[in-house]
Amino acid sequence: MKILEIKNVHKIYNSSEVQVHAVNGVNLDFEKGEFSAIVGPSGSGKTTLLNMIGGLDSPTEGEIRVDQTNLAGLKSSRLIDFRMRHIGFVFQSYNLIPVLTAKENVEFIMNLQKWNKRERDKRTYELLEAVGLKDRAHSRPSKLSGGQQQRIAVARALASKPKFVLADEPTANLDTKSSENLLNIMEELNREEGITFIFSTHDQRVMKKARRVITLEDGRVISDEWKKKNGSS
Amino acid sequence: MIWKTAWKNVWRNRVRSLVVIASVTIGIFGGVFAVAVMNGAIEQRVDSALNNEISHIHINHPGFRDNYDIHLTIPDLDSVMGQLDETAEVKAVSPRIIISGMANTASKSAGVQIVGIDPSLEKSVVDLHEEIIPGTGDFFETASRYHLAFIGQDLAKQLNIIRYVIDEQTISELRESKIPEATVEKLVPFTGERFHSEEDFEKEVKAVLAPGELEQYGRLIREKAWSFSERTRMTLTFLDGDQVQTGAVFRIAGIFDIKNTVFEMSTVMVKKDVLAGLAGLTENDAHKLIIRLEDMEQAKAVSSLLSKKFPHLEVLGWKEIQPDLALMTDLVQQFYAVFMLIILAALAFGIVNTMLMVVLERTKELGMLTAIGMNKKRVFSMIMLESVFLSLIGGVVGMIVSHVLVLFTSSRGINFSQFEEGFEAMGYTSHIYPEINPGFFITVTILIILTGILSSVYPALKALKLDPAEALRTE
Known part of the structure; x- marks a missing residue:
């Protein structure tokens, strides 16, 4: 089942002197349950593409449909609400709210969605358990390691049961062990709960784990490879 | 959640928040206490005029x-x-x-x-x-x-009819009081002298005493030398x-x-x-x-x-008998309002400055909050609440401090004896008992909340203009 369709998407940045074609005619579809990586060198357009998929930026041309909803057709306030309900975000530098505890960070979106306390607590502890940090529920981000903070960020991204999670360079700031641990958790969530993950990365470990690797260069898709079950292309 | 996050955000940078709170506290305390002193002086003047001079109504041809x-x-x-x-x-x-x-x-x-x-x-x-x-x-x-x-x-x-006399009794009374012997000794040469006016007396005494002695003991010396037959x-x-x-x-x-x-x-x-x-x-x-x-x-x-x-017959109420007093009591309320508004405006600029720094420092975080689904109304509310909390804490502390000090001084009074002559020339006593109307505290509280809200508008609008994708890229 297609949950995301990218049709002939272009993104052009106009500055006073130059015109940058950051994304140049990208066509992609994503199915539910994918564990895919968008890879490419710096400046290849992967973060721009991810921002457009997440509704943080709009295409200059083309359209992006999430479950048949054209993001370009949504007004700013509807788009924010759409992101809250249907898209999970994991950022490179964790971006947790430093004054809130791990639990409060995870339940933040549920609070915005006005979940009742019992359901909220249940879901929060389930997610904290899934990322292996139930015992750190009341710790503030400053008391957690980078890897632990990123796991809390994953739990937060999953809080509102999104259609897919966009992870922009999630392992870029982590050491090898923390990266492995994080990727294993995300892979497990993907395998067991069918959560769709789309990464933007140039980390070999992420590429190795991903079942689909889309390579961008100069804003164009130059390859889109599905791996066989044993991990080879 | 927004309230809780805003409250926690206030304490994110403790020193900065405490500096803002302290400035609001001092501003409000200064304003409220100054108003209490002015109000006390005017109330005393009105009381004195009505009780000692004119009463309430006059009837005449x-x-x-x-x-x-x-x-x-x-x-x-x-x-x-x-x-x-x-x-x-x-x-x-x-x-x-x-x-x-x-x-x-x-x-x-x-x-x-x-x-x-x-x-x-x-x-x-x-x-x-x-x-x-x-x-x-x-x-x-x-x-x-x-x-x-x-x-x-x-x-x-x-x-x-009232004279000033320094005789042996005056000198012995001065010695028994708290005045140092060295100061009394300077007055001994005047023993037996009578001064025909207060000015003459003060002129002579001023010539022998140091300015510090005159300031500290002048009033007491004048009282002891006061003579009336x-x-x-x-x-x-x-x-x-x-x-x-x-x-x-x-x-x-x-x-x-x-x-x-x-x-x-x-x-x-x-x-x-x-x-x-x-x-x-x-x-x-x-x-x-x-x-x-x-x-x-x-x-x-x-x-x-x-x-x-x-x-x-001509019938006159006290406000018509003494229109200057009526003008003063009516005008002073507006003066208090303007005075407090100036203080609050000064505080508002301090809060605006702080909140602009807050928005600048948290650009990335605000971008993240918008990205994950916090709408503009909530972002605005969060910034506004932080500003209201800052001003309200400072305002409440300022009012508690002023209230305590007004209570303390309203029973003992504050002595402005060094300005006694000037005060009395205008009909005011120099011993003022500060007084404040409870309604004034309520008005000031409402004004503080309004100041907090108004001061947050510009920084909050800045926060709303942030582009989430761009904000997330800032370091």
């Missing part, structure tokens, strides 16, 4: 105030007084004869208003009899075969009903001090029957009726009622 014509007495006085007795709101009435004249002693003279009163009735409309300087006599209570006059301290000084003589002269100069010798019954130079300098009270006899009037004549009401707030309503009752 319509032409009397134009030139104080001795013939313009209140017609049919008994009937008017009878009707006033039947008016429920009227607590007491005292008739006065008022004649302009001169007060003379052997060395000095001064223009005065000679007020003829019935002492027992006068006591029921004003409390001047309670303001006698101890040791100077009484309010016509002691029987005397002489005519008696009750005068103010400043007139007594002007007429050299009982039953000093004074002549009062004026023109009677036939425009013939008349007068008599009066002895001082007592001296009052109400900290109002103008009133003290111009008022001489004598018994009404004595003045009537000297002026060729009868005991049943009066130029003014002074009326005390049960409640001063009724002055306007009762004066309008009495105006209808006595259309042939």
